[in-house]
Amino acid sequence: MLSETEAPVRGLADLPPVQSDSLLQLIALCGADPRPEKIDVGVGVFRDGEGRTPILNVIKEAEAILQQRQETKSYLGSSGDKRFAELLRPVLLGEHAGDPRIAGLQTPGGCGALRLGFELIASANPDARVLVGAPTWPNHPPIIRSVGLQMVEYPYYDRDSGRIRFDAMRTALEDARAGDVVLLHGCCHNPTGADLSDEQWGEIASICATRGLLPFVDIAYQGFGRGLEEDAAGLQAILSACDEVVIAQSCDKNFSVYRDRVGALFLKTASAEATARAMAHVFQRAREMWSMPPDHGAAAVRIVLDDLELKTRWLGELDTMRGRINSLRQRIAAADPRLGFIGSQFGMFSMLPLSREKVLELRDRHAIYMADSGRFNVVGMSDGQVDRFTAAVVDALQG
Numbered sequence: 001m002l003s004e005t006e007a008p009v010r011g012l013a014d015l016p017p018v019q020s021d022s023l024l025q026l027i028a029l030c031g032a033d034p035r036p037e038k039i040d041v042g043v044g045v046f047r048d049g050e051g052r053t054p055i056l057n058v059i060k061e062a063e064a065i066l067q068q069r070q071e072t073k074s075y076l077g078s079s080g081d082k083r084f085a086e087l088l089r090p091v092l093l094g095e096h097a098g099d100p101r102i103a104g105l106q107t108p109g110g111c112g113a114l115r116l117g118f119e120l121i122a123s124a125n126p127d128a129r130v131l132v133g134a135p136t137w138p139n140h141p142p143i144i145r146s147v148g149l150q151m152v153e154y155p156y157y158d159r160d161s162g163r164i165r166f167d168a169m170r171t172a173l174e175d176a177r178a179g180d181v182v183l184l185h186g187c188c189h190n191p192t193g194a195d196l197s198d199e200q201w202g203e204i205a206s207i208c209a210t211r212g213l214l215p216f217v218d219i220a221y222q223g224f225g226r227g228l229e230e231d232a233a234g235l236q237a238i239l240s241a242c243d244e245v246v247i248a249q250s251c252d253k254n255f256s257v258y259r260d261r262v263g264a265l266f267l268k269t270a271s272a273e274a275t276a277r278a279m280a281h282v283f284q285r286a287r288e289m290w291s292m293p294p295d296h297g298a299a300a301v302r303i304v305l306d307d308l309e310l311k312t313r314w315l316g317e318l319d320t321m322r323g324r325i326n327s328l329r330q331r332i333a334a335a336d337p338r339l340g341f342i343g344s345q346f347g348m349f350s351m352l353p354l355s356r357e358k359v360l361e362l363r364d365r366h367a368i369y370m371a372d373s374g375r376f377n378v379v380g381m382s383d384g385q386v387d388r389f390t391a392a393v394v395d396a397l398q399g
């Protein structure tokens, strides 16, 4: 029996309130706004000229094939669809695709890959610090903290000048401790759209190699920036220079299968043996967290990548998405010199130098919904909304 002095039992009702994810809150706020002219540039999904997020034709076809051919839904195991991960290798790793020191597995989206990668690092080296560029995607810090690793920010982008703070970034990495992890966005930086140049990637790769830092590359938008191959060039420079690399990949955007949760984690170590040992830990962690990833989306992506004709048509659909992103960027940049920087950035996001008050004013007065940080999704708006968006933003930048 409990003695009177024992602490009271705490139940589920004793949980403290949670600060809910600001981007999810924004989606809900926008959804509840009855104004028909509202512009949702908060959520991170691709939209076409009519403001829709369509299912790619090749995915529809692959799903039909899957339905026809699939004979069982029996368990696949912690690695998920092995052929899917194998087919991603040339797309993501390029000339490193055949490197036996690199192994990978299917994960529930890029988020699953990030969590699993950090779980592995926390098991291998709980004292590792994770160096994260500021600003970053708001889901990075909670994922890193959830595995108990310490996070340290390094300067990445100056919102007022619209430029990468490369000198400060380089200095911060040169001062890092051996064993520290450096989180890098492979392409289409979220939230700023400001990507490293090839030369800058080369410098970062060599700092990581010489200082014994572990690069962790998060690549969730391959093909949305300069091109499918070009967007993986930075990651491949890192692979050329470093013995140990962690990669979190997502197909959710470039195959437009967001809710199907399609991604992969890849690891490189100095030897095939060490990689196999690390992968055994990865499978164990995956088993503890989600046992095995959802099959459907990755199976559809696998069917596309495994068929030359479907793959070629996917590349065409990806080109169309990238073309829309880049033409909207040029159109917004041409509207006013203060928006010019948007034309030389990549991917779906850019960040406007607006105070929180101005962002809220845009929401109240113009029904324009963007993140409090000033991050907006370039392709969140339909073609018909672009002029109203740029006029309201230019007005806010002036005021």
Ligand SMILES: Cc1ncc(COP(=O)(O)O)c(C=O)c1O
Binding pocket: 044, 108, 109, 110, 111, 112, 137, 185, 190, 218, 219, 220, 250, 251, 252, 253, 258, 261, 262, 263
């Ligand atoms: C930078 C970055 N990494 C990873 C992800 C994860 O994507 P998902 O889990 O939807 O595949 C996202 C999604 O928004 C992202 O922006």
